[in-house]
Amino acid sequence: MKITASRWLLGVMCVAASCVQPALAASAAATAHTSQIDIRNFAFAPKTLTVPVGTRVVWTNRDDEPHVIVSAGALFTSSHALDTSDSYAVTFSKPGTYAYFCSIHPMMVGSIIVQ
Amino acid sequence: MQNEHDNEISGRRQFLKCMAWAGAGTLWLMKGGVLHAQSLGDGAVASAKDASFSFVQISDSHIGFHKAPNMDVAETLRASLAQVNAQSTRPDFLLHTGDLTHLSKPEEFDTLSGLMREARTSRVFYVPGEHDVIGDNGAEFFRRFGERQQAGGWYSFDHHGVHFVGLINVLNLKAGGLGSLGAEQLAWLKKDLASLSAETPLVVFAHMPLWPLYPSWGWGTDDSAEAMTYLRRFGSVSVLNGHIHQIQQKVEGNITFYTARSTAYPQPAPGVGPGPGPMKDLPPGALHHYLGIRDVRHVQGKQVLAVTDEVLT
Structure with a gap:
């Protein structure tokens, strides 16, 4: 259960990171x-x-x-x-x-x- | 094509010469398929006397346009309608061959509707220009001005033995193309004309020119040649268009094509200048000479229509 939860947390973090990264890239692209x-x-x-x-x-x-x-x-x-x-x-x-x-x-x- | 163009230019020169004589306007008489120009005067009155009925074409009022050379297109439309009202014989109806508005805005359609009520005529028939169908494929235009005969908006009617056909060639335009009638409308046209005898005079009207007048400026209709194959068997066919804000004409067998002036602003002659935008650098006070109305009289027993173009005075 603990493993599952940490995997879930890791998953959330990955999703969050992958969401943020393109957004940053896109906003950098918009100015550049x-x-x-x-x-x-x-x-x-x-x-x-x-x-x-x-x-x-x-x-x-x-x-x-x-x-x-x-x-x-x-x-x-x-x-x-x-x-x-x-x-x-x-x-x-x-x-x-x-x-x-x-x-x-x-x-x-x-x-x-x-x- | 070169010959056609030369004919158009010489017709235009003749027309300009007539304007110099009269100023008020020019009478176009079609005799055996060839147009003859004559200044308005006794001849015009005599021509009106033997006509069984007449109608007027107006076009390209572009309500909403407010730049050089015309800051008040409502006023020039009003002046055009006053000129219609001043005709000695009241026209049976008006045809508006499109670009009622500049940007298809509801308030522009409102203004147009209000102004058209000043015309002393029982009916106005409309076809849309490409400026009337922006953003909604013409839904607002058809709701207000459509004849509701066919789902596509095209229609026909008979008046004193003359068959009139209103076509739509400003919808479903393709990248790199010109105006378009489309397969469904062409099939309808073929069927609509099928039962008519070849002696029936035809008047076909649409916004964009129904012949390749100047394709590189978009002045033509991709599938007009197909429509012409249905019209060719008739003894007298007049095709009335707008779109190019100037008078051009062409005779092809029994089919005579005309484009009309705008009531709003002129556009340059084909290929003159970088593009077909408004002519902005008109001499002061000259605008009215570029705007106008068209008066068409039907003469019973003759295979021709007498076509008069008048400038605003």
């Missing part, structure tokens, strides 16, 4: 890795962005037209309508290629490669 994508003249700049895991990507609309960021495979949550100067941010915690487009101007496409 933020990448900007400008929306200007109905295009994303840069069109393709390569970032390390944990990067917070921020889109900012520099156009007088609204734009809406939508993941091509619904891999991340869509933005609301971004009016001029509005921003939208997504933190990418898994590696992969994330294609996205503007739902109201679908010829506007971009992708984020997370490594």
Whole structure:
């Protein structure tokens, strides 16, 4: 019973440690890795962005037209309508290629490669 | 395509010349599938006399937009409707070909509804623009302005022997694509037209251009060619679109395509400048020359519609 309890305690500690560690890593990443994508003249700049895991990507609309960021495979949550100067941010915690487009101007496409 | 573009440019030059003569507006007469420009005056009155009915198209009111070159799009819509009300013959109805609002906000729809009540006409038919379906796939738009004939929102009706079809091409857009009608709507369209005789005049309206006007700016509809195969057997087909905030037209057999001006702000000619945003650097006082309404008269016994575009004065 004592062994079980200490194993349980060890387990809790492990879980706690494993929870804290990525959280610390993520918050460090948030301050260390933020990448900007400008929306200007109905295009994303840069069109393709390569970032390390944990990067917070921020889109900012520099156009007088609204734009809406939508993941091509619904891999991340869509933005609301971004009016001029509005921003939208997504933190990418898994590696992969994330294609996205503007739902109201679908010829506007971009992708984020997370490594 | 080059030829088409040249035709469009020469039509536009002719149009601009007419504006210089008249200022108030231009009458577009379609004769044997070719548009003829003429300044508004006695000719316009005579054309109105032999019409069996008329309707007006307005488009792209973008309620909620408040930047250069138009800080008050409600006021320019109101002026457009006043111009409709000032027509010598009352139009049977209005068509609004989309982008009622700028951001699909409930308060923008409220403002639009309130303003449209100033139009002295019995009916207004609407189709949504991509600005009207943001965030909810058009649920709010269809709740307020939908015709409720089909689950997808598209519809048709007959008026004095002319068959009208309202299509939706701003939903379920794909990455890298243009406007989209979709398989379900195309199947409905085919069925809707099947029982009509080829002599029935057709008016088809949708927000985005139903021909590849300038795809690199998104000015077209991916599956419009399929829709055209259903329309081609008819003797007179007029396709009315908005979206590009300027007049462009094209004739393809018996099908004539038109885009309308906005009541809010102009956009540049295809490929002029870096993108299709608002034209901001207009000369002072010039805005109204870029905005306007379209008046369409049906002449009984003729296979053509007389189309008039008027600038705000």
